[in-house]
Amino acid sequence: MKNVRSSTLSFAWQSIRARRTEFVASFLAVLGGAILVTACGVLLQSGLFAGIAPQRYAAAPVVAGAAQSVTAEVPEGPDLVETLPERAMLPAKLVETVAAVPGVRRAIGELGFPVTLMTAGQGGHGTTLGHGWGSAALTPYTLRAGAPPRGPGEVVLDAGTAGRAGAGVGSTVRIATADGAVPYRVAGVAAPPGADALPRQSALFFTDDRARELSGHPREVVAIGVLADPGVRTDAPAGLAGLAGLFEGATDDTLTHRVEQALAAQGYGAERAVVRSGVERGEVEFLGAAQSRSVLTLVSGSFGGFVLMIVLLVVAGTLSLVVHQRRREVALLRAVAATPRQIHRMLATEVLLVAGAAALLGIAPGYLAAQALRDGFARIGVIEEGFALSVGPVPAAAAVLLCLGTARLAVWAAARKQVRVGPVAALRESVVERPDIGRGRITGGYVVLGLAVVSLGAVVAVPQSLATVPAVLCSMLALIGIALLGPRLTAALARIAGAGLLRRFGVAGYLAAANSAAGSRRLAAAVMPLALTIGFASSQFYSQTTLSEATRYQARAATVAPYVVTGAGGVAPDVAAAVRRVPGVTAVTPLVATEVVAVEQTLFDEPLSRSTAYGIDAAGVRGTLDLPVASGTLDDLRGDTVALSETEARWLGKAIGDRVTLALGDGTRVKPRVVAVYRANLGFGDVLLPAATVLPHTTDRLADAVLVATASGTDGPALTGALLPLSKDHPGLAVSDRTSLQAAQDAQTRSQDWLNRLLLAVILGYVALSSATTLVTTTTARTRELALLRLSGGTRAQIARMLTAETTLLAATAVLLGTATAAVPLTALSLRLTTNPVPAGPPWVFAAIVTTTVLTALLAIRIPAGRVLRAHPLEAMRTPT
Incomplete structure (x- = not known):
């Protein structure tokens, strides 16, 4: 047997050398497939297990934060989870709960809210985060000059921000928040160890009381940083030691576990709060970290499915062609008494040698391709900058197995018919190619084309926002069906x-x-x-x-307002109120873009449904928006109410007067009453809520834009002039026509x-x-x-x-x-x-x-x-x- 295998391997190698040109196509197809499959595997693994390294919480070995997701239990199967687009927060009273946990030296409540530093004669220096000085120890930030802030009018700047603004101790700077711009005296300049600023964020420190006031959430915290007592184990050991402890039934008595238990005892279990240590602390620090993981998992999964399908088609087609072109050689071997088993073994050995070499050579470029794709995703804003890849052997092993399995199956399918016929018939067919194909392949082709027709019908049946899915699927199914036929x-x-x-x-x-x-x-x-x-x-x-x-x-x-007011990063609520007082303005409504999750049984019994939502002002809808209403009226969109598109209402099974349970952007549950059902509009989503309901539950508490309707004779320059006094307190305030709103939607x-x-x-x-x-x-x-x-x-x-x-x-x-x-x-x-x-x-x-x-x-x-x-x-x- 050993001699047979050795001779088969030797013959296969000689055959490959004699047909180098034919096998180049197979080699390159498998090589490219291995690269793509490995890259997709690395991205998928990273979406499941990787994250962003902590920066602001570098000195806190354990960090607790609100769960940035909505979870629904499924009786038979895994729980369903939807990520939240806005920052969820924890009650400030939980800081005392965590501080009482054994092994906790100190628990610090963290507040982080968007601010913009402005200086006289200069524009904004970009959005940074404001904090309370009491949380400076979480990095830690230490003073390089000056003193901590001691009153509501004082602030400490990080060294990098102070250098860019040209501000020092004793200087006066203007800082804009959602409540407008206010002057502050620079009490001190601080920096983290070994740097002027953190790589991904700048920090401004107020007094703790002033920070709570400016955040808009005086009774909540973004996170709770935990400083441990000396010698306390914060997390389970990694690697083999951790696995050994797991199999030995060791009790998890880490500080992370204790904090989790303490929060769960207060009603903040895994569905409402998360406790992280190590690199996973970045998930609490960066709002986009959890979203990046979710997006990366979704994108790599769907993209990987397309890649896998195309790789299977290309590799199978290429190898089938190589085998088919050797039908004369196969016929001659059959004529000299070679058995079908021997021919299968010969062809399989040749192809597996080529495919194996190509798959192994594709592993290293696959990891490099994953890195390049990760960088590309971050550059276009799909995931957060700094998101680390999870590199391991599983994607490479999966790519090699998939490529080899596809190659072996393709060779078996291509050679099966050739070796089943008799030697004489094989010689005859090797000279003149038979145009017919197998009955199973014909049946499969027509079945796939039928599925393509079904997908084409689904383009008309599904909601507009989902219509691209069956359209692309129809094209792919048609191509597969045509390939079979x-x-x-x-x-x-x-x-x-x-x-x-x-x-x-x-x-x-x-x-x-x-x-x-x-x-x-x-x-x-x-x-x-x-x-x-x-x-x-x-x-x-x-x-x-x-x-x-x-x-x-x-x-x-749907937009009938002639003017749109925008700002740097958003428009503060008091701007909309000021616009209403401008002479000639007849209607004003802010647009607050967000997403909501309906916690309801849908048409197909799904417990969670994510939708684009906008907050608007019912008093200003007439004259600014023209959304055709099927039933009810948008004038009633006040207080505890909601308007649904016809698609959303049908999906949730709701009508006028019904209540619908929604999780707002930060996870807050509300149950508003449906007061209007409007025609579906891609530009304004499927859910409309009062702006006053949505704004407090957004991260920055700013509207995306304000739509303005004016009386005849009031033009843009006049409106701009009337708003000029507000510009010094609200950076980047501008008035333009409604095409700017479309540009914002384009973004x-x-x-x-x-x-x-x-x-x-x-x-x-x-x-x-x-x-x-x-x-x-x-x-x-x-x-x-x-x-x-x-x-x-x-x-x-x-x-x-x-x-x-x-x-x-x-x-x-x-x-x-x-x-x-x-x-x-x-x-x-x-x-x-x-x-x-x-x-x-x-x-x-x-x-x-x-x-x-x-x-x-x-x-x-x-x-x-x-x-x-x-x-x-x-x-x-x-x-x-």
Whole structure:
């Protein structure tokens, strides 16, 4: 047995060396797949287990904070969790509870709220965080000059902020919060150990009483930092020691566990509070840390699913083509009494050697690709800067197993039919390719195309905000179905195109059509990667641009206020009140963007439902917003009330007068009464609440914008002049027309658009590489065929003309199939969202996709064909096939 295995391995290695060109395509397909799968695995693992290292809480080994999520229990299955968009807080009384825990030397309540430092004659120096001086020990910040703040009019600046502002001890600075700008005297300058400021944030310290007043939450804290007694173990040992303790049943008597128990005894268990140590403290410190983990898990999971599907298709298609091109060799082996088992073993050994080497070589670049993707996500604002990756062996092992498993399955499926037929039949079929495909493959193709039709119908049925999902899914299912039916479909298209090729290319066109129809499998293998590139790229890109345009279109249609007031980072509540007093202003409503989670059983019995929400002022709706109301009235949107879109009302099963349980942005539960149901509008979300209800539960307590309606004769400059006195207390205050509101809405979706483009570029790069290598393989495999044509009297020019005709047919087929699979669902999506059948977006992107695809086909065929034609025909005939 050992000798058999050794000879099989030796024969496989010799076969690989003799067919290096054929195996290059397989090698590159597996290599690219291993890189992408490893990268997705690292990102998914990071979303589950990584985070941001603490900075502000560096000196506190244990930190407690409010849970930044809403949890719902599911009787049979894991609990459902939705992250919160705003900062959740804990009652300040819990500081005393934590301070009483054994092993706690000191418990410090932390307040962090947005502030903006301004100096005379200069603009704002950017938003920083304000704190109480009592929490300076959590970093720790120590004084470099001056003294701590002793009164409500004094402040301590961190050294970096003081240097940028040119302020020192005794200077007067203006500091803006949600309540406006107020002058303060600089009492001192502080810095953390070894630095002028923290890398990711600046700090201004007030007295503790003044900090509680400015935060807007005098009875709450953002976090509780714990300083431990000497020798107290704060967390369980990591690594093997921790695992050993777990299996030995050791009692968890760490300080972290004690604090958790103390909070749970006060009704703040895991669903309402979190206690973190080590690197996980960053989850409490940075509001975006938990959201980054959630987003990274979601993005890597969904992106990884797409990547895995495409890798499976590309690798399986490439390896199937390699095996199919060796049908003559397989037939000869069958004729000399080789058993099907021996042939399977030979082919599997060859492919596993190539795939194994490619998968192993793809691991290291996969980790580098994960790092690059992480940096790209942070750069476009999808995750927080500084989010660390969790690097381990699991993603690499999963990538290798998936690639090898796919390769082995592809070889088995491709060789199964060839080794089942008798030796004589195998020799006959190796000369003339059979165009038919298996019954199971045909059935599977039609089933997948049927699912694509169902997805197309879902574009009209699902809510507008979700319509892009079935549209993209429809395109992908159509491409998979066409790939399964590829040989039959391409043969039919080749026969239809034969007449056109004959008219344009003459005899060369006739040969091209005949070759394409007879070699339908080869044509399908070359066409499908190109069609996949066009269809996938077009559907992904234009579905997002259509959704963005629909959001702008619907927001534009619903906004009737001629002017919008904006500010640096937001608009303070007193600005809206001041605008109402300006002569000529007839209606004013703030827009407070947030998200809410409905804690209700939905149409499909889901206990949690996340929705975009806006806070508005019912007194100013008329004249500023025109949201068509199906029932009720927005004039009643006051106090304990809510308005739902028709989609949301149907989803939650609510009508006028019903109560709906909502978790606001910071997790606060409310149960308002439904007073209006309005037509769904992508620009203004699915939930409207009174602005007075929403504002206290946002992190910065600022409105995103204020819509202003004026009487005739009141223009923008007049309104700007009337608001000029407010500018000194509210940085960046500006008046513009309503297009600025649309720009603000564009900014909310810009990061999502860039995310889709980034991921799309990664996938397209892989598909384009695989397409090029597949085309090179199919062209090189025709060496004997082209040599035989030359020996039969064909000139190089005639054969080149024939290849041009084949390339034209191949490119046209790919463009037709790829465009059709993208155009049909995109047209349905566009009609659903904008009533315009033409998808929104720049047409040059589609032109660039098609041009790139066609050039890929042209170069990948003509370059190797030129090399083949330059060789002597007799030498080419000796090339193994």
